[in-house]
Amino acid sequence: MAWLESYFQTVWYGGRRPFVLLRPLEALYRRVVSKKRQTFLSNQSSIYKPRAPVLVVGNITVGGTGKTPLTIHLIEALLERGLRVGVISRGYGGKASKYPVLIDERSAASEVGDEPLMISQRTGVPVVVDPDRVSAAKFLESANDLDIIISDDGLQHYKLWRSLEIVVMDVTRGIGNGRCLPCGPLREPLCRLESVDFLVINGANTSTLPSNIESQFRVHGAPLELPTLYPMNIRADDVVALSGREQEVLECQEVYGVAGIGNPSRFYTTLSEVGYQVIERPFPDHHHFQQSDFSLMQDKPVVMTEKDAVKVVSLGLVNGWYLRVSAQLESTLIDDIISKISL
Structure with missing residues (x-):
């Protein structure tokens, strides 16, 4: 499957044109994700709202952006402020026999996923893994009195209420060719950035939009209003x-x-x-x-x-x-x- 991954990387970031047969799939994908978000906006009474505020840390693109180091940084900084923090995650890459799972010293990455396990080991805060974010949040709150819940990679999981959204972007890759899956790396259309609260750019040196990402936005249709930018290294x-x-x-x-x-x-x-x-x-x-x-x-x-x-x-x-x-x-x-x- 390495050739397939290499192909998509050259399409998304290397200027190669996608196969014509992928274009109808992109159109279908855009409709599905747009409808999913519209359902969230139009029927928020059905969304589960935990007692503690929920901070979502996620990506608008596929692939590594520095989300996990940012999540660990946020946890440690919030703990330093005296706040009680818990984390929920899908546990991508792991498969447990039963969910939800509270990570402990006996947990294996094959069951709970590598990123949640790393977050737990680095920070010591309670981390609950479940593909169902609502179930994870309920389980986490049932056993912990928390000031804030961080939803790791939870940007596209709309069944759970969110108080604040942070998107992480890599300064080198940016938004790639600006197209949605599978023709491009975007998980949601670019206009989604209008509704997030903060944009963290990994590798940036100032709080202004890097020139390469600014040019990508111009070519592919920049959002009307960008969120507040924060540089990260x-x-x-x-x-x-x-x-x-x-x-x-x-x-x-x-x-x-x-x-x-x-x-x-x-x-x-x-x-x-x-x-x-x-x-x-x-x-x-x-x-x-x-x-x-x-x-x-x-x-x-x-x-x-x-x-x-x-x-x-x-x-x-x-x-x-x-x-x-x-x-x-x-x-x-x-x-x-x-x-x-x-x-």
Whole structure:
């Protein structure tokens, strides 16, 4: 299936024209998602509204944008303000025997998904996984007294009320060719940005729209009114041994860079900036790793993303490491969230 993923990447971001047969599917997809949102807007009385306000963090595009580091940053910043935070997630990439699932120390990524497990391990807040977001929210609130619920990747899940929406966008990829699935990377039409509260751009340096994304908007029909923009950057904190031995240090050298994420190029760039010479070994997003995946990587250290590490740690990879990163944002985002939700 790697060829198929490569094909769509060149169509969405590389200027290649999509197959003609995909165009009717795009038109159908746009109608379905537009109708879904219109149903939400016209019949909000049927939407479940939790006791605590719900902060949605999501993407308008498919693929990696930096959503998980942003979610972790928001959780940690809200905890520092003395707020009680809980998280709900679909648990993409995992399959549990029964839902909802409250993640604990016994949870495996194969059951709850790699991103929710990583969020739980990094922050320690209660994280509930369920494809049904309403069920997840009810279960989370039944066991916790919360000030705020973060719905991870919940932008398109309209059965759950939302108090505030944040969209994350990658500065390099932007909106790609500006078309909806499957002809483009958009999960919803571009006009959806008019209704979100905040737009976080990963890799931007100022709170103004980067020139490449501005040009994409002009070509593909920019929303009439954009949400407030916040720049974000991902900082490499340290390289951690999978063995858990904190005293181990990986000196800068040639390494295998393993990434089963939506946008591996950003990970490889970060590794290079830290000082490593990277032999790139990309895998599909949310890949379920096996020992055989590393059979030809025994001669050098293997450095992977933290999201991949939560799945690989059980394999006992003796030459395995992961890059721990954190999102860097101005505190104004947290101030504005608290102000808008009235916490």
